[in-house]
Amino acid sequence: MAEPRRSALQRVRSASLLLGPAFVAAIAYVDPGNVASNISAGAQFGYLLVWVIVMANVMAGLVQFLSAKLGLVTGMSLPEAVRAKSSRGVRLSYWAQAETVAMATDLAEVVGGAIALNLLFGLPLLVGGVITGAVSLVLLAAQNRWGxxxxxxxxxxxxxxxxxxxxxxxxxxxPSVAGTVGGLVPRFDGTESVLLAAAMIGATVMPHAVYLHSGLARDRHGNPEAGPVRARLLRITKVDVGLAMVIAGTVNMAMLLMAANTLRGREGIDSIEAAHGAVHDVLGPGAALLLAIGLLASGLASTSVGAYAGAMIMQGLLKRHIPLIVRRVVTLVPALAILALGIDPTRALIVSQVVLSFGIPFALIPLVRFTADRALMGADVNHRVTTGLAWLVAAIISVLNVALIYLTVTGG
Known part of the structure; x- marks a missing residue:
């Protein structure tokens, strides 16, 4: 009886060693942009937008699995697949929007790290931004050196x-159980709630994570032939994505529920710094310290992953390799400019997430098309139901963005 048990444990251990790519991609779902968007949503609207967290996380799980599947089955990252299927002009335009999204991503992550260092050590925001960028460079250098x-x-x-x-x-x-359950009913309350919903989705279903995951899965697992090995890797990838999304979704929900429960109705909660101060006053210095440490880890990890994704996008679309330090400096410029000019960092974080939400269709549409293409995917082509759900995700995001533009222009 002991031998089958050992075999089962060995199989579980063997499968666990293949987990990981989705956890790297999941960092994009708990970056400082999420912190700003979720805390702002909870502080301003209480439990109203709980449903957005749930919807965005479910959509993200589907999208990330499709991205990983594309890399495993075709041996190409999503940017490489776009390059293979498009003309030079299209590739250049596509790269331009992807780079804009990457810079918006960096802005959120560097500013978030700077805010955390300010809260923890009183460092000026600009100095904190430089340190965040430098640490991300060290992490990327470690990836280059050790794999x-x-x-x-x-x-x-x-x-x-x-x-x-x-x-x-x-x-x-x-938090309130009744309030949380009530927040699962989809609804809005004016233009600002739509803006925050778009920001929350932009901070959750992030374009650079969609591009990145296809390359991470390919680089980790290779491009196995159709058969039992590939089938097993795809099953393990579902588990990888599922676990990562559960963790990321739980963290995002905690951000919003903390703000709804602790910060709702308090005056002057219009920034992460103010939220940190309110948590200190209401829940004590221990909770405030942990929040700041979590924000710092979020900024440092996510800016490293974002730079990694940017390099993969450029390499895949343009087949151009730029030295890591040069690319890091270029993408840091907008974030450091925001900090140097004294622009409200929390508002900059939220606006950056809205920019990201507009970049999502450019990642989702080709992803769904490619994974639904039998000539490209073979026996692992999407099921019709999967393709239908993926198109629905793209449509929901696009409609939300159109509504955001309309309500913003007309004033709601």
Missing amino acids: QRPFERIITGMLAIIAIGFLASVVISP
Whole structure:
């Protein structure tokens, strides 16, 4: 009886060693843009937008699995597949929007790290931004030197720190069960709630994570032939994505519920710094410290993953390799300019997430098309139901963005 049990444990251990790519991609779902969007949503509207967190996380799980599947089955990252299927002019235009999204991503992550260093050590925001960028460069250099597996372990460790940092406040002061359940009913309350919903989706279903995951899965697992090995890897990838999305979704929900429970109705909660101060006053210095540490880990990890994604996008679309330090400096410029000019960092974070939400269709549409193409995917082509759901995700996001533009222009 003991031998089958050992065999089962060995199979579980063997499968667990193949987990990891989705946890790297999941860092994009708990970056400082999420913190700003979710805390703002909870502080302003209470439990109203709980449903957005749930919807965005479900959509993200489907999208990330399709991205990983594309890499495993075709041996191409999503940017490489776009390049293979498009003309030079289209590739250049596509790269331009993808780079804009990458810079918006960097803005959120560097500004978030700077805010955390300010809260923890009183450092000026500009100095904190430079330190955040420098640490991300060190993490990327470690990935270049030691490979993907150690990088995955480092990022997964930071994901654990982020989870502890943001879940602590919810454990200390549990939110209203009735309010949380009531927030699952989809609805809005004016233009600002639509803006925040778009920001929350932009911070969850992030374009650079969609591009990146296809390359991560390919680089980790290779391009196995159709058969039992590929089928097993696809099953393990579903587990990888599922676990990563559960963790990311739980952290995002904790951010919103903490703000709805602790910050709702309090005056002057219009920034992460103010939210941190309110948590300190209401829940104590321990909860505030953990929140700041979680924010710092979020900024450091996510800016590293974002730069990694940017390099993969450029390499895939243009077949151009730019030295890491040059690329890091270029993408840091907008974020450091925001900090140097004294622009409200929390508002900049939210606006950056709206920019990201407009980049989502450019990642989703080709992803769905490619994974629904039998000539490209063979026996692993999407089921019709999967393709239908994926198109629905793209449509929901596009409609939300159109509504956002309309309500913003007309004033609601």
